[in-house]
Amino acid sequence: MDTSPLARPFPAMPPIEGAVPRVARARYKTWDRCDLTYVELAEGTSVAGVFTRNVCCSSEVELGREQVKLGRARALVVNAGNSNAFTGYRGREAVEQIMAQVAAHLGCEPSDVFVSSTGVIGVPLPKDKAQEGVANALAAEPCTWEAVAETIGTTDTFAKGATASAMIGGTRIEISAVIKGSGMIAPDMATMLGYIFTDANVSPAFLQQCLSAANEATFSCITVDSDTSTSDTVLAFATGKAGNEELTGPDSPGADAFAAAIHDVCRQLSQLVVRDGEGAQKFIEIAVSGAVSDESARRVGLAIANSPLVKTAIAGEDANWGRVVMAVGKAGEPADRDKLSIGFGGVWAAKNGLPLADYDEAPVAAHLKGQDIRMDVDLGLGDGTATVWTCDLTHGYISINADYRT
Amino acid sequence: MDTSPLARPFPAMPPIEGAVPRVARARYKTWDRCDLTYVELAEGTSVAGVFTRNVCCSSEVELGREQVKLGRARALVVNAGNSNAFTGYRGREAVEQIMAQVAAHLGCEPSDVFVSSTGVIGVPLPKDKAQEGVANALAAEPCTWEAVAETIGTTDTFAKGATASAMIGGTRIEISAVIKGSGMIAPDMATMLGYIFTDANVSPAFLQQCLSAANEATFSCITVDSDTSTSDTVLAFATGKAGNEELTGPDSPGADAFAAAIHDVCRQLSQLVVRDGEGAQKFIEIAVSGAVSDESARRVGLAIANSPLVKTAIAGEDANWGRVVMAVGKAGEPADRDKLSIGFGGVWAAKNGLPLADYDEAPVAAHLKGQDIRMDVDLGLGDGTATVWTCDLTHGYISINADYRT
Structure with a gap:
């Protein structure tokens, strides 16, 4: 696969004390690349997670949901090339084997070991390959975050990472995060896996609160093709090694700065997934205002972002704002045709339900020739706002998903 | 546009006593073809209708909803080439002008005149062209149903009609129906307009009951691209000229036969729209069983039918049943991964959440090479069933919707 034209270079990412990454070969597919990632986490690491809402989720997601409730983590293992979804008890046994193997190595509980898998579905993760891959990883030299980003990827066309820092009561904390998603050649699902590592000292409950809040405005506001993966997972790990006074809630000193940094990293990661959307040629930001609530604005935004006719x-x-009207109207949210305004690149094309008489199409046409597209939709009903991100729908998407076989 | 490879020949359609069609040129676009349809209906004709749920609907839909409540119709006018949607008060004035012009000619109430429009949106229907077009139509010779099907079409690649008959207490009644939808070259919305004419003697209330029931299992069970038009309309007109004893409810003699005939015609029409789906190369029937209710089965079926990954x-x-699992799981309906079974062309690929060990892919591969694809999905939870129809997602869809400009 060619690299996406919307790709971004991998950023300089600081090491995170207490989080040591390693990669190795499990050879889940007939490829010569690392496909198993292992991150060892310091004792006392807090964990938080958000998971797919797909009810046909993988064993990894089912187990991860339960493990996150315990709040503590000692290791992360990510398998690339096999999602282990829809594999019943055999798939679950393979995950439990990995958890036991790592727990024995670290002397921790199996529930402290988080496992994710991404790739083809319906094929149980082979236990022998997993066992050998984990053994290789445990013995490997530590690696960079960029190597992690490359190893968790499957059909991604570029490695994706984001970083941020914050000051908490005079202590500087670092956040390094990686994600994989979209861009494929084998016909898998557009699975998204994201991992956020920080040396901040944060309670599991407040880490979850920060991640869940950021998720609502970032990962929950992107779409490539409206199809929800069975394996989507974003985990946040906080090792506490920065030595700041523990953040336990929104009133802790520095809590706002930390929450903002987590949000910033989630926004960066989520947009990188869109930039690697299958066949994407344009990155589209849709800002919805004037809705009856923020949630209503988000739903309207996603209805627009998921509309094949808008994307094409x-x-x-x-600048086919008629298709935007259609998408607003089908969203199932309050909307009034005669109060609706639509613009592209900062220029209104229609206001209050009518095409603008003096609408100048030239600047809009120039804007649409670019790679980064901005769309404004005002519903004229209330104060609800949301911004969502998507990519266009091109021949590349069809080629990736229809022209190849499982 | 080339004719869809899934096209069906136009059937032999009987004239309907009391329903006289005419077509004429209004020249809504710079084309040399009839684009205005006028059907005169006998006094006492019953009418029923179902309309788009898109809240940004056109004035035609808003007015039609109110007119149907009165239960009587004397005429139908259909404009092709301009949907008159998102045109505010100016669009509404154009519709009211047409209603007044026809009402004056027939000596009836304007509310007896039903108007539909399809085509580009955001441009008010030009009143002068509409007036001349209606005048031309009122003076034209009666025409065939096939001419009506051609005239209401915009980007359709073939004319679509369906017919059925029924015996009601010794009287034979006829139904002739036409529809337009999908297949486009100008980037409009995939608007669906359908018209059913019968000489049966039916009360407006029972006609509405039959149409609404059929709609749930036919028009509400098809999808091409998940985008809901602002103008979708299906109207049924019953002239009463067959002279049968009036059908007033499900207990009237012959009511079952009539309802079945209406259902049959709606199923034919809805499938013809899918067969002219933009870029369609394959017609897909998805039969869902074992859901907690019929409505739940329908939603699961549409989630599968709307999934870009399934369609590609x-x-x-x-035979990528993994994508079907994903689509079932994201539908938002009760489902249990470990009870799910999926098959293609009558062959099960996965049962009770596991790929079948003895799954023979050869007959499935042969089935998928054909034009008519059958998919079975059993949720293993209850007695709910539904069948939905869609088409595949191909490069043709992208070409039609992205490679041309408004």
Whole structure:
């Protein structure tokens, strides 16, 4: 696969004290690359997670949901090339084997070991390959975050990472995070796996609160093709090694700065996934205002972002606001045709339900020729706002998903 | 546009006594074809209708909803080439002008005149062209149903009609129906307009009951691209000229036969729209069973039918049941991964959450090479069933919707 035209270079990412990454070969597929990631986490590491809402989720997701409730983590293992989804008890046994193997090595509880898998579905993760891959990883030299980003990827066309820092009561804390998602050649699902590592000292409950809040405005506001993976997972690990006074809630000194840094990293990660969307040629930001609530604005935004007719119009560099009207109307949210305004690149094309008489299409046409597209939709009903991100729908998407076979 | 490979020939359609169609040129676009349809209906004609749920609907839909409540119709006018949607008060004035012009000609109430429009949106229907077009139609010779099907079409690649008959207490009644939808070259919305004419003597209330019931299992069970038009309309007109004893409810003699005939025609029409789906190369029937209710089964079926990953897999002739699992799981309906079974062309690929060990892919591969694809999905939870219809997602869809401009 060619690298996405919307790719971003991998950022300089600081090491996180208490989080040591390693990669190795499990050879889940007939490829010569690392495909198993192992991150050892210091004792006392807090963990938080958000998971797919797909009810046909993988064993990894089912187990992860339960493990997160305990709040503590000692290790993360990520398998690439096999999602282990829809594999019943055999798939679950393979996950439990990995948890036991790492727990024996670290002298911790199996429930302290988090496992994710991504790749083809319906094939139980082979236990022998997993065992050998984990053994290789445990013995490997520590590696960079960029190597982690490359190893968790499957059909991604570029490695994706984000970083941020914050000051908490005079202590500087660092956040390094990686994600994989979209861009595929084997016909798998557009699985998204994201991992956030920080040396901040944070209670599990407040870490979860920060991650859940950021998730609502970032990962829950992106879409490539409206299809929800069975394996989507974002985990946040806080080792506490920065030595700041523990953040236990929104009133702790420095809590706002930490929450903002987590939000910033989640926003960066989520947008990188869109930038690697299958076949994407354009990155689209849709800002919805005037909705009856923020949640209503988000739903309207996603209805627009998921509309094949809107996405193909942007691919064709066509300011087809009629299709936007259609998408608003089908969203199932309060909307009034005669109060609706729509603009592209900061220029209104229609206001209050009518095309603008003096609408100047030239600047809009120029904007649509670019790679970064901005769409404004005002519903004229209330104060609800949301911004969502998507990519266009192109021949590349069809080629990736229809022209190859499992 | 080339004719869809899934096209069906236009059937022999009987004239309906009391319903006289005419077509004429209004020249809504710079084309040399009839684009205005006028059907005169006998006094006492019953009417029923179902309309789009898109809240940004056109004035035609808003007015139609109110007119149907009165239960009587004397005329139908259909404009092709301009949907008159998102055109505010100016669009509404154009519709009211048409209603007044026809009402004056027939000596009836304006509310007896039903108007539909389909085509580009955001441009008010030009009143002068509408007036001349209606005048031309009122003076034209009666025409065939096939001419009506051609005239209401915009980007359709073939004319679509369906017919049925029924015996009501010794009287034979006829139904002739036409529809337009999908297949486009100008980037409009995939608007669906359907018209059913019968000489049966039916009360408006029972006609509505039959149409609404059929709609749930036919028009509400098809999807091409998940985008809901602002103008979707299906109207049924019953002239009463067959002279049968009036059908007033499900207990009237012959009511079952009539309801079945209406259902049959709606099923034919809805499937013809899918067969002209934009870029369609394959017609897909998805039968869902074992859901907690019929409505739940329908929602699961539509989640599968709307999944870009499922639709591209079928385009690629790939029995990718993993994508079906994903689509079931994201539908938001009760489902249990470990009770789910999936099959193609009558062959089960996975049962009770596990791939079948003795799964023979050869007959499935042969089935997927054909034009008519059958998918079975059993949720293993209850007695709910539904069948939905869709088409595959191909490069043709992208070409039609992205490679052309408004």
